[in-house]
Amino acid sequence: MKLQVAGFLDNSMVNGKGLRSVIFVSGCNHNCEGCHNKEMQAFDYGDKVEINEIMDRIKHNIPLIKGVTFSGGEPFEQAKALIFLAQNIKEQGLSLWCYTGYTFDKMLGSKDNDKLELLKYVDVIVDGRFEKNLTENAPKYAGSSNQRVINVQKSLKSGKIIEFNE
Numbered sequence: 001m002k003l004q005v006a007g008f009l010d011n012s013m014v015n016g017k018g019l020r021s022v023i024f025v026s027g028c029n030h031n032c033e034g035c036h037n038k039e040m041q042a043f044d045y046g047d048k049v050e051i052n053e054i055m056d057r058i059k060h061n062i063p064l065i066k067g068v069t070f071s072g073g074e075p076f077e078q079a080k081a082l083i084f085l086a087q088n089i090k091e092q093g094l095s096l097w098c099y100t101g102y103t104f105d106k107m108l109g110s111k112d113n114d115k116l117e118l119l120k121y122v123d124v125i126v127d128g129r130f131e132k133n134l135t136e137n138a139p140k141y142a143g144s145s146n147q148r149v150i151n152v153q154k155s156l157k158s159g160k161i162i163e164f165n166e
């Protein structure tokens, strides 16, 4: 299975907690004003890459990295391929963060089984569109103050939103 990839960072300190590899997934329809990754909004930007190849690159960064982050672009638009990658990442004992322009509530109400399935593997999401007028007081790891940093597994279990607590 292949993923359309816009970019890859072997290690980053600013895309979630701790040192993490980051995969920038191509394609996004949210069209936020002030988007920093505008070129990545195109669904054909970057390269089609086999999931196994991506996984090999991630494995090269173990044990240096603590986890992997999906960013973009909108990762949930390629949920099917990312489920497979997420399963592999969790098998390595790595934490998984995901940035998304969708709100957590909207995803839970989605009829798209792939999006719901992908959520099962994600530890933390930073949710909601980027709002360029709300950059002051943005939570740590988020770009604007409307976005939330959510502990996905605790939230799914309890049925209410529980924010990530370091």
Ligand code: SF4
Pocket (backbone or CB within 6 Å): 028, 029, 030, 031, 032, 034, 035, 036, 037, 038, 040, 041, 072, 073, 074, 100, 101, 129, 130
């Ligand atoms: S969700 Fe992210 S990639 Fe998509 S338009 Fe908004 S800021 Fe850009």
